[in-house]
Amino acid sequence: MADIERILAGDLRAMARAATAIENRTAPAEALLKELFPHTGKATIVGITGPPGAGKSTLVDQLTRTLRGQAKSIGIIAVDPSSPFTGGAILGDRIRMQSHHADAGVFIRSMATRGRMGGLAAGTFEMAMLMDAAGRDVILVETVGVGQDEIEIARLADVTAVVLVPGMGDDIQAIKAGLMEIADVFVINKADQAGADRLELELKAMLQISPQHGGLDVPIVKTVASEGQGSCEALDAIFAIKAAKSSDGVGIWKLRLREMIRERLLERLPLHELDEAAVGVAARRQNPYAVVEEWLSRLKLTS
Amino acid sequence: MADIERILAGDLRAMARAATAIENRTAPAEALLKELFPHTGKATIVGITGPPGAGKSTLVDQLTRTLRGQAKSIGIIAVDPSSPFTGGAILGDRIRMQSHHADAGVFIRSMATRGRMGGLAAGTFEMAMLMDAAGRDVILVETVGVGQDEIEIARLADVTAVVLVPGMGDDIQAIKAGLMEIADVFVINKADQAGADRLELELKAMLQISPQHGGLDVPIVKTVASEGQGSCEALDAIFAIKAAKSSDGVGIWKLRLREMIRERLLERLPLHELDEAAVGVAARRQNPYAVVEEWLSRLKLTS
Numbered sequence: 218m219a220d221i222e223r224i225l226a227g228d229l230r231a232m233a234r235a236a237t238a239i240e241n242r243t244a245p246a247e248a249l250l251k252e253l254f255p256h257t258g259k260a261t262i263v264g265i266t267g268p269p270g271a272g273k274s275t276l277v278d279q280l281t282r283t284l285r286g287q288a289k290s291i292g293i294i295a296v297d298p299s300s301p302f303t304g305g306a307i308l309g310d311r312i313r314m315q316s317h318h319a320d321a322g323v324f325i326r327s328m329a330t331r332g333r334m335g336g337l338a339a340g341t342f343e344m345a346m347l348m349d350a351a352g353r354d355v356i357l358v359e360t361v362g363v364g365q366d367e368i369e370i371a372r373l374a375d376v377t378a379v380v381l382v383p384g385m386g387d388d389i390q391a392i393k394a395g396l397m398e399i400a401d402v403f404v405i406n407k408a409d410q411a412g413a414d415r416l417e418l419e420l421k422a423m424l425q426i427s428p429q430h431g432g433l434d435v436p437i438v439k440t441v442a443s444e445g446q447g448s449c450e451a452l453d454a455i456f457a458i459k460a461a462k463s464s465d466g467v468g469i470w471k472l473r474l475r476e477m478i479r480e481r482l483l484e485r486l487p488l489h490e491l492d493e494a495a496v497g498v499a500a501r502r503q504n505p506y507a508v509v510e511e512w513l514s515r516l517k518l519t520s
Numbered sequence: 521m522a523d524i525e526r527i528l529a530g531d532l533r534a535m536a537r538a539a540t541a542i543e544n545r546t547a548p549a550e551a552l553l554k555e556l557f558p559h560t561g562k563a564t565i566v567g568i569t570g571p572p573g574a575g576k577s578t579l580v581d582q583l584t585r586t587l588r589g590q591a592k593s594i595g596i597i598a599v600d601p602s603s604p605f606t607g608g609a610i611l612g613d614r615i616r617m618q619s620h621h622a623d624a625g626v627f628i629r630s631m632a633t634r635g636r637m638g639g640l641a642a643g644t645f646e647m648a649m650l651m652d653a654a655g656r657d658v659i660l661v662e663t664v665g666v667g668q669d670e671i672e673i674a675r676l677a678d679v680t681a682v683v684l685v686p687g688m689g690d691d692i693q694a695i696k697a698g699l700m701e702i703a704d705v706f707v708i709n710k711a712d713q714a715g716a717d718r719l720e721l722e723l724k725a726m727l728q729i730s731p732q733h734g735g736l737d738v739p740i741v742k743t744v745a746s747e748g749q750g751s752c753e754a755l756d757a758i759f760a761i762k763a764a765k766s767s768d769g770v771g772i773w774k775l776r777l778r779e780m781i782r783e784r785l786l787e788r789l790p791l792h793e794l795d796e797a798a799v800g801v802a803a804r805r806q807n808p809y810a811v812v813e814e815w816l817s818r819l820k821l822t823s
Contacts, residue, residue, distance in 0.1 A: 470799075474798055474811060486781075499773045506550065517819070517821075
């Protein structure tokens with residue numbers, strides 16, 4: 218049986234091999250994804266994002282337990298802001314996730330930051346495609362939601378839950394504002410701590426002035442993930458949003474096609490010429506804007 | 521006098537107008553940057569990055585005070601992870617920075633996350649070019665160092681200082697690892713708090729196993745920025761690194777030329793065709809990998 222068939226049948230070892238190929242961005246991975254693509258589009262992809270310390274991993278753990286209780290198969294992608302060389306090994310998250318390691322119904326992979334722009338969102342999307350094609354019902358994508366990458370990842374999810382906790386400082390205010398525009402639902406985790414009600418009021422006030430959400434109802438769910446409280450309510454809110462959105466996926470694919478072309482374009486161009494120009498630019502003998510204009514004027518799309 | 525000459529003479533109002541044009545990515549901004557380019561390459565660009573709550577803004581404030589005492593002119597770019605619609609207004613940072621607002625020797629701008637990939641790093645680099653051409657001696661670029669964008673920004677700086685504080689949790693461990701590869705110098709801020717010595721030992725241990733740094737000496741400076749302690753030592757370390765690196769800038773420009781082309785390429789292509797393909801892809805009638813392959817095969821660089 219070929220790898221593609223094994224994956225479509227949900228074979229864990231074939232999935233693991235494919236996931237590694239996707240992580241390493243090999244050419245066979247691209248060929249595989251091309252074959253898997255027609256079998257995608259069935260899973261619900263849920264983004265779980267929020268600042269460091271919000272308890273996202275614990276929440277993902279609890280959501281997974283609840284979904285497994287409903288006999289749903291799960292994929293988890295932990296997007297890891299750490300560098301490739303350390304991998305995800307030092308993340309406390311991983312240790313907590315071990316509680317599912319013996320359950321074949323939970324397939325977990327982490328995606329580490331790659332050295333090139335946009336690579337993280339692209340890789341995460343491809344990993345979700347793999348899990349989707351392999352028949353996973355729900356794919357949970359966990360990110361530390363503070364950068365542009367995480368916002369791009371959220372755009373590719375069906376539903377994005379932003380996890381916050383009471384009592385964070387000034388910097389978090391800014392992050393909260395940045396996450397406001399991608400939130401389909403807010404989860405106030407550690408809701409048994411002081412300040413949970415105040416945070417809820419703040420969020421409601423921010424939602425009212427937000428151009429994305431003004432007048433719209435964005436649910437706010439309170440959880441104490443470490444004790445399993447609120448995870449059913451959070452899932453109910455997530456699936457209600459998924460049902461109400463009923464996206465046709467065209468918007469996502471407009472974005473993805475652009476990204477796929479952007480990612481691959483440079484590989485097709487004679488970059489050694491560009492590197493020679495960089496020498497002249499660094500010495501201020503050549504002007505980078507002139508170099509780029511000239512290149513772009515030479516680029517033609519034939520029919 | 522034309523705007524370009526005013527900027528080269530350091531005129532604050534002309535700089536402010538140009539900065540706004542760069543933020544808004546107008547066509548005149550690109551023409552202006554093209555003219556400014558030959559006058560760049562003199563400033564020292566210092567990236568100041570680290571997780572939320574590390575006290576980066578307070579440190580930037582103190583470094584600014586110290587540099588002003590040495591009669592150096594300063595540019596500050598605060599890279600803001602919040603969304604464009606909230607601007608930087610809610611950041612506590614901005615309030616602290618007001619202490620320099622009456623000093624013409626300190627030019628401050630913030631860069632908000634834009635809606636497209638790579639835009640933040642590009643915009644930050646252009647803003648630094650403006651300040652450089654206008655004769656600023658040192659440009660401090662402050663980012664919340666947790667995403668790919670921030671790592672890209674760090675690559676464009678001459679020297680990157682990573683700011684950490686004692687006593688952060690698991691998530692911070694991961695961020696620390698991600699920042700490890702971009703750090704030219706570590707600043708342990710709030711070094712009067714418990715755990716500062718332990719953090720220093722941890723960093724030294726991480727540096728030893730890091731392939732970037734293995735065996736190399738990365739200075740670790742302790743500061744209490746809120747009381748002005750350690751800012752001279754931090755600057756000494758930064759300038760010593762700048763002197764030792766003596767980069768010719770070719771590496772940076774290889775990267776920048778690629779990014780400039782990547783950013784501009786899609787604008788030159790007939791995107792309505794791609795949007796039509798997205799409809800077929802979303803309905804699983806067309807395969808995105810086939811669509812992209814076909815486009816790329818039609819793209820030619822004429823000589």
